[in-house]
Amino acid sequence: MGKPQFSTLTFWWELSLGLPNGAESSEYPRLQWTETVSISREDVSNFAHISGDSNPIHLCEHSAQAAGFPTTIAHGMHLMGLGASFLIRGSQLIGRAREQAVITHYRARFANPVLIRTGHPAAIELCASVRSSRSPSHHATAQLIANSADSHVLSPAAAELIWPDGGPRRAW
Template identity: 35%
Template structure:
C-alpha cells in the first residue's frame, strides 16, 4: 500500500502554484474511457462522424477532460477523498487527431485559504493546443 502525505494547512499559502502537468490523450485512451464510462458516442472515436456533425475531428469526452485535470489537485492534496467540491464549464473540445493524439496542459494555484475550516480553493487552468478547454475550473479541498 502506498502511503500518501496529506497536505497540511500550515504548509500552504494563497497564490501557491500546484505542479503543472501535461496529460496525453490518444484514440486508444478514448476507446478505453468509452468502455469504462458507457459513453460510446461515435464522435469520440470516428472522425467521419465527428466531421459530419461539424467538429474538426474526434473529440475527447468532456468528463475525461474534467477527470484528467482534477488529478493534479488529487496528487497535490494527497487523497482524492479530500476534494470537497469540483466544478467547471466546458469551453472548447479537446480535438484528438488519429496520428499523435493530443494532450491537455493543467496548471493550478491556491486562490483562498479558510483557517476556520482548513479548506483551500484551487483554480485550474486547462488548455489543449494553446486553447482554454475548461473555464471556471475550481476545486475546494480539505487540508489537515
C-alpha cells in the same frame, strides 16, 4: 487499458509568504503546480468502453466531422476526471503530512473540445493555484486551468479542497 502519460508534476510558491486566513485574489502570493497529460485515441476508446459513452463524435472521425469537428474529440467527463486527479496529486505535495486533500466541490465549464488526431495524442496543460484558504478548517479553494492547442478546454474551473489532518503547509 492505456494509461495517460504524465509529465513531472511541478509546483512552486510565487513568493515565500503564506496567504492570510480567508484571503483571496492576485494581491497575495499563490501556491501553483503544473502538469501536462496526453490523451490518445486509445485512451478515448477505453474511456468510452468504461463509461458507456460511445457517442460516435468521440470514436469515429467521419461522425465527428459530420457534427462540425475536424476530428474526434475527447470526452468532457474524461477531462474532468484528469483535472480532479491532478488536483488530488498536487494537494498531496502541499499537505502538511503529505496527505491528499479531498475534493468537496468541483465545477467547470467545457469551453473548447480537445481534438484527438490519429497518431498524435492531444497534450493538455494543467495548472492549479490555491486562491484562498480558510484556516484552521483545513479548507482551500483551487483554481484549475486546462489548455490544449493554446485554447482553454475547462473554463472556469475551481475546486474546494479539504485536508483531513492539517491542511496546506505554511501559515495560511
